[in-house]
Every structure is written in C-alpha cells, then in structure tokens.
Amino acid sequence: MLYPELFKSLERVRWNMETDIPWAEFDAARLSDEQALTVKMNAITEWAALPATEMFLRDFAHDSDFSAFMSVWFFEEQKHALVLMEYLRRFRPELVPSEEELHAVRFPFDSAPPMETLMLHFCGEVRLNHWYRRAAEWHTEPVIKHIYATISRDEARHGGAYLQYMKHFLAEKEKGEAAAAAFAKVGFLMASAGRAGKPLHPTNLHVNEALFPRDTVQSRLPDPEWLPRWLDQQICFDAEWEGRVQSMILKNLSLLFGENFASTRDLNRYRKQIAAA
Ligand SMILES: [Fe+2]
Numbered sequence: 380m381l382y383p384e385l386f387k388s389l390e391r392v393r394w395n396m397e398t399d400i401p402w403a404e405f406d407a408a409r410l411s412d413e414q415a416l417t418v419k420m421n422a423i424t425e426w427a428a429l430p431a432t433e434m435f436l437r438d439f440a441h442d443s444d445f446s447a448f449m450s451v452w453f454f455e456e457q458k459h460a461l462v463l464m465e466y467l468r469r470f471r472p473e474l475v476p477s478e479e480e481l482h483a484v485r486f487p488f489d490s491a492p493p494m495e496t497l498m499l500h501f502c503g504e505v506r507l508n509h510w511y512r513r514a515a516e517w518h519t520e521p522v523i524k525h526i527y528a529t530i531s532r533d534e535a536r537h538g539g540a541y542l543q544y545m546k547h548f549l550a551e552k553e554k555g556e557a558a559a560a561a562f563a564k565v566g567f568l569m570a571s572a573g574r575a576g577k578p579l580h581p582t583n584l585h586v587n588e589a590l591f592p593r594d595t596v597q598s599r600l601p602d603p604e605w606l607p608r609w610l611d612q613q614i615c616f617d618a619e620w621e622g623r624v625q626s627m628i629l630k631n632l633s634l635l636f637g638e639n640f641a642s643t644r645d646l647n648r649y650r651k652q653i654a655a656a
C-alpha cells in the first residue's frame with residue numbers, strides 16, 4: 380500500500396489557506412480585469428477534480444489503495460478551486476463563480492483503461508505545474524502570484540504521487556506489461572502535444588461520447604474559448620515552456636522504464652517495441 384506514506388508526506392508539506400497566503404499584501408492597483416477573469420476560469424477548471432474523482436473511484440474500484448489516495452488528491456484539488464475563489468471573494472466578489480457555473484463541469488466521463496487514465500493525469504499534473512508557474516510570473520498582483528506558485532508546487536507533488544503508483548503497477552506480476560504499454564502509448568501522445576497544435580490536458584479532452592461536443596471541461600466553462608487565449612495571449616506559454624513540459628515527461632518516463640528517451644522519437648520507438656512484444 381502506498382497510501383499511508385503518501386498521506387504522511389503530503390501532510391508534512393500542507394499549506395494553510397488562512398495563514399500561508401499573504402492576504403494582507405493585496406495590491407489592488409496591480410490586478411487588471413483580464414487577470415481577475417482568468418482566476419475565475421482556473422477556479423472552475425480546478426472544480427473539475429470532482430468528476431475526475433468520480434471517474435477514478437469507478438475505474439479503480441478494484442484497487443482500494445489507490446482509491447484511498449484519491450481522498451488526498453480530491454481534497455487538495457478542491458482546495459485549489461477554493462483558494463482561487465477565496466481570492467475573488469475578497470477582492471473581486473462579482474467574479475466568484477456561481478454554484479451553477481461550478482456544477483456545469485460535473486458530468487460523467489466515459490470509462491477508459493485505468494492505466495491510460497493514470498498516465499494521462501500524471502502528464503496533466505506536469506503540464507499544470509508549468510502552466511501555473513508561468514501564470515505566477517504573468518500576474519502582477521503579489522497575493523495571486525503567491526497563490527499560483529503555491530498551487531503549482533502541489534501539482535508537481537501530485538505528479539510525483541501518480542508516478543509512485545505507476546512504478547507500483549509496472550512491478551505487478553502479469554499486469555506490469557500492459558501497464559508499460561499504456562504508459563508508453565499515452566506518454567508519447569502527451570509529449571507530442573506541441574505537434575498536435577493543441578495542448579493536451581485532461582480538461583480539454585473529449586470524455587463523454589454522448590455529450591459531444593460539450594464533453595470537455597473547457598467546453599462547459601462560461602467562456603469555452605478561454606483556455607487557448609490564456610495560454611497564447613496572456614501567460615504566453617511558448618515553445619520553450621512547451622519544451623520544458625515535454626522534457627519533464629521524457630525524463631520521468633526514462634527513469635520509470637530504465638531507458639534514455641532523449642526525444643519523443645525514442646519514446647515512440649520504445650512504445651512500438653513493447654506493443655509488439
Ligand atoms: Fe489543482
């Protein structure tokens with residue numbers, strides 16, 4: 380079981396919303412309307428951890444260890460939504476998402492192979508860590524800069540926790556090989572996101588055939604066009620940042636498989652190898 384140790388390690392670094400966020404340093408002159416609006420969209424997107432948790436608990440019903448860990452992950456993700464909403468409540472109350480806006484991102488996700496979903500979320504945490512680090516740089520108001528830096532570190536730790544589970548599943552008798560194939564397949568897709576022309580993250584993937592096209596989290600936001608604007612025109616998540624996401628995924632997969640993936644091409648070659656085996 381990984382849950383007891385993961386609980387302890389995440390508990391040790393847990394931050395307090397009341398005392399660890401420097402609320403008193405708020406500087407109204409350094410927050411623009413467009414910046415404040417992005418906080419609202421990020422708050423709603425974080426709220427989508429709710430349907431993601433429902434999906435994980437369903438697809439990992441056979442695995443009580445991983446399901447128990449979901450309690451920590453779910454708590455921390457909802458706290459991300461909450462700290463962003465608390466910021467708005469204090470300083471831009473007119474932008475606090477309504478309960479309806481939050482509830483709109485709660486919809487059932489189709490089931491998918493659990494190992495693929497796990498890998499997808501691992502890559503999603505890596506990507507979100509980088510998005511939030513960039514957001515922390517882009518914002519000019521000190522309190523929200525601090526909040527994005529804080530939650531970006533949580534996302535990195537979530538990636539680390541998922542990685543521990545991936546290691547654990549790889550070592551499982553009989554199931555290990557199928558897990559390896561799933562990790563390599565989804566890892567290759569996620570690391571190639573730059574080429575696909577759209578950043579792949581769990582919140583902009585289609586996850587419910589019956590609801591298509593309104594079956595991505597982004598499509599259910601008050602402004603479905605917001606994400607590409609945030610990335611391209613606001614936080615300016617450029618090729619260099621995209622490259623950092625990619626190399627972080629390749630580095631972790633190299634460690635996981637005991638290989639050396641210098642590029643997505645190497646990973647693709649390995650993916651084909653294990654798929655054939
Ligand atoms: Fe989060």
Ligand SMILES: [Fe+2]
Nearest residue numbers: 504533534537
């Ligand atoms: Fe996360």
